[in-house]
Amino acid sequence: MTSNPWPHYRPELNNRSESNNAESRYSGSKCTDPKYAVSKITSHFNSSDHLLFSSTDLDEIKSMVGRVMQPHQLNILNGCRKLDAKMHYIPLGDFSMSRLRYGANVEINPGELTDFFLIQMPLTGCARIESGDQQLDSTPNMASVLSPNQHTSMRWNADSDQFMVRMSRSLLERTLVGILGHPLDHPLIFELGFEWQHCQAWRCLMPYLLECLTQIPDILQYKLVTNQLEQLLSATLLSTHQHNYSESPSNHRSSIRPRHVRRVQEYLQAHAHESVTVEQLAQIAGVSLRSLYSGFKEFLNISPMQYLRDLRMEHVRTELMAGEATSVTGVALRWGFAHMGRFSAEYKARYGETPSKSLKRG
Secondary structure, eight states, X not given: OOOOSOXXXXXXXXXXXXXXXXXXXXXXXGGGSHHHHHHHHHHHTTSSTTEEEEEOOHHHHHHHHHHHSOOOEEEESSTTSOOOEXXXXXXXXXXXXXXXXXXXXXXXXXXXXXXXXXXXXXXXXXEEEEETTEEEEEBTTBEEEEOTTSEXXXXXXXXXXXXXXXXXXXXXXXXXXXXXTSOOSSOOOBOSEEOGGGOHHHHHHXXXXXXXXXXXXXXXXXXXHHHHHHHHHHHHHHHHSOBTTTTOOOOOOSOOOHHHHHHHHHHHHHHTTSOOOHHHHHHHHTSOHHHHHHHHHHHHSSOHHHHHHHHHHXXXXXXXXXXXXXXXXXXXXXXXXXXXXXXXXXXXXXXXXXXXXXXXXX
16 A cells, blocks of 8 residues: 555544543444454345346346446456456445455446545455545455545556445534534545544444345434434544544634533434434534533533433334333334444433333333
8 A cells, every 4th residue: 555644644533532431332242353244235136125136248237237326447357267246235225235246357447436435345365445545455355445536547456346335425524623613624535544443433334234224224324323324434444544634733723611512412402302313412412523522421421322322212212101102113213213223222220110111001
């Protein structure tokens, strides 16, 4: 790879207490083993449930991949080997997850990715990636992160089998604006190389997202859930991987005072049933995202989104105890809780009984 354009990277944008708490939650789980994430990804995308296509025809392959990515040039190298391509695909609002192999040495020229970022994580094989002025030999230990406005060309070896996350440009940019507290001065560009298997927060997030999909096949119907997943994914990437805004200070236009914290509390109490992002809350408070987190930590010893989660948990309990609910799952999903196992554990820890018992008592 070429010289690192971010040689002194320090994750200034990361909320350290939040990150440390997340790391500690994962410390005893299976995802601390990098092989676990790879095995979960591989097994999930081995099924036919999300198979987009399987083909040996060059034009069909180029067309199908182009539909979910963007139109591009695709050429077979050393034309003695035929294509044997297969792609699985899962759309999730402002991001999607997919697995793609070509089965032959190919050259891919998408040019500039105008409206999305693409994280490519090889499960097997090697690929040569050139994006802007960065170059990379991508292997299972080294993913690539492609940024818009960077001319990109790639060569995938025949054994290259890649798991990919496509994220809309608007999702990442509006998340970053919320973190910085001011508009972007220039386009967001990530460092090309990403050692994703050594990044525990990202590595653990991948199986979690796939587990949500397994538990909720119609997840796109639950906008509260998908919005939270989008925010979690974008904030995790921005906080854990190097980019050209990593060392930019937040805009401290105004300091948090209890009045601003109360304003957000009142808003959340009135809008807990709606889709809410932490960036919206920062705008309501009139402060930067960093200041919003600091204010909640100082005066409530909790993050804004955890405060919202607690409110929603209270609403779940109210509904379960009201005697009108017919299923725990339906109530939990309506209030944005996608992971049933984790929800049940949190509910029992908070109220001393399982959600199903509350439902029966209601």
